[in-house]
Amino acid sequence: MRVAVLRERRAAETRVAATPETVKKLIGLGNTVAVETGAGMASGIPDSAYAEAGAEIAADPGAALAGAGIVLAVRAPEAAELAKIPRGALLIGTLQADAAAAKAYAEAGIDACAMELLPRITRAQSMDVLSSQANLAGYRAVIEAAETFDRGFPMLMTAAGTIPAANVFIMGAGVAGLQAIATARRLGGRVSATDVRPAAKEEIKSLGASFVGYEDEESKAAQTAGGYAKQLSAEFYAKQAEVVAGHIAKQDIVVTTALVQGRKAPTLVTEAMVHSMKPGSVIVDIASDAGGNVALTKPGEAVTTANGVKILGWSNWPGRIAGASSALYARNLLTFLTTFWDKEGKKPALKEDDEIVKGVALTRAGAVVHPSLASA
Numbered sequence: 001m002r003v004a005v006l007r008e009r010r011a012a013e014t015r016v017a018a019t020p021e022t023v024k025k026l027i028g029l030g031n032t033v034a035v036e037t038g039a040g041m042a043s044g045i046p047d048s049a050y051a052e053a054g055a056e057i058a059a060d061p062g063a064a065l066a067g068a069g070i071v072l073a074v075r076a077p078e079a080a081e082l083a084k085i086p087r088g089a090l091l092i093g094t095l096q097a098d099a100a101a102a103k104a105y106a107e108a109g110i111d112a113c114a115m116e117l118l119p120r121i122t123r124a125q126s127m128d129v130l131s132s133q134a135n136l137a138g139y140r141a142v143i144e145a146a147e148t149f150d151r152g153f154p155m156l157m158t159a160a161g162t163i164p165a166a167n168v169f170i171m172g173a174g175v176a177g178l179q180a181i182a183t184a185r186r187l188g189g190r191v192s193a194t195d196v197r198p199a200a201k202e203e204i205k206s207l208g209a210s211f212v213g214y215e216d217e218e219s220k221a222a223q224t225a226g227g228y229a230k231q232l233s234a235e236f237y238a239k240q241a242e243v244v245a246g247h248i249a250k251q252d253i254v255v256t257t258a259l260v261q262g263r264k265a266p267t268l269v270t271e272a273m274v275h276s277m278k279p280g281s282v283i284v285d286i287a288s289d290a291g292g293n294v295a296l297t298k299p300g301e302a303v304t305t306a307n308g309v310k311i312l313g314w315s316n317w318p319g320r321i322a323g324a325s326s327a328l329y330a331r332n333l334l335t336f337l338t339t340f341w342d343k344e345g346k347k348p349a350l351k352e353d354d355e356i357v358k359g360v361a362l363t364r365a366g367a368v369v370h371p372s373l374a375s376a
């Protein structure tokens with residue numbers, strides 16, 4: 001079967017869905033692989049590395065997609081690319097499809113799998129693109145905060161005097177937040193963190209950070225069966241804001257990562273909180289693509305407020321460390337394919353009744369099959 005890997009064309013997308021390592025393994029499964037020229041450049045992978053791994057380098061999307069049975073992508077293909085995907089092909093990516101997009105895949109006869117919908121179960125961990133990418137986003141956010149901050153993270157004792165350690169506050173302690181805590185601790189910051197899910201409190205402490213937050217009866221049930229945070233009441237958010245406001249005023253660095261599935265990210269840092277911080281403080285908003293956790297975030301931009309606080313609201317945080325994020329993303333897709341692979345037939349065999357497949361499959365044989373989109 002022919003596997004096509006396209007150059008990503010969406011704004012701020014620097015990642016690629018296959019690496020020379022995964023290309024070799026795809027070929028080992030009995031496939032041929034076509035990689036569009038330049039696909040890996042923003043991740044530090046030249047065409048020659050793919051060619052050495054055995055891939056054909058295709059001049060454009062049409063050449064890569066001609067005859068393809070599998071298409072690997074980071075983001076949803078644009079309309080012009082979609083039109084060139086052969087009927088019957090399997091498309092795997094973080095497709096973020098709404099009902100209209102799913103209908104378009106069905107009409108094009110493409111079996112589309114949206115990897116961001118993968119159930120967060122133990123068996124799926126090695127294919128979990130949200131986790132692999134969030135982990136790196138959390139790391140990168142702290143590194144960029146340290147680079148932007150005009151002092152150091154660790155306490156620096158010198159003959160000329162002592163520079164105190166930076167106070168670092170991580171808001172949202174899921175995958176990205178926990179990695180942000182660990183990274184900030186490694187750099188020597190004095191780290192605290194908050195979350196609404198009760199389980200997060202122990203995880204924060206186990207990484208050596210202090211917990212700052214508001215807890216009540218409502219927050220005891222703040223976690224969905226899938227492990228995500230629930231949307232909570234306006235009263236809860238007001239109480240949470242009261243508790244964190246005084247803390248934020250004393251922080252040098254704030255990293256926000258809070259998401260609520262299917263909704264705009266909650267605003268955790270108000271304009272007044274930003275204005276309470278010292279000049280030179282840095283806020284990194286990893287949730288910027290979901291609307292941001294900070295009232296003054298400008299998605300896709302870095303801004304400095306009138307009181308000298310720098311807010312980094314860049315899009316696509318994993319894409320800012322593209323070499324690593326592409327390597328992990330590509331392995332996630334490879335694991336998904338090898339898990340559902342017919343070795344004899346040398347083709348994908350997505351078991352319709354498997355919990356993982358049910359989670360990610362948007363379309364099959366011309367029909368929209370995902371429960372969240374099928375009736376739309």
Ligand code: NAD
Pocket residue numbers: 119120121122124125128130131134171172173174175176177194195196197200226227228229257258259260261266268
């Ligand atoms: P996420 O990206 O959806 O959200 C990030 C964090 O923001 C979460 O911890 C959430 O609780 C928090 N948050 C939401 N609203 C908040 C608020 N108002 N204030 C403070 N924090 C707020 O979460 P995620 O990183 O994808 O992790 C979600 C869950 O999935 C976690 O329980 C994680 O342990 C679990 N998980 C399980 C597996 C697995 O077992 N395979 C893999 C990955 C993640």
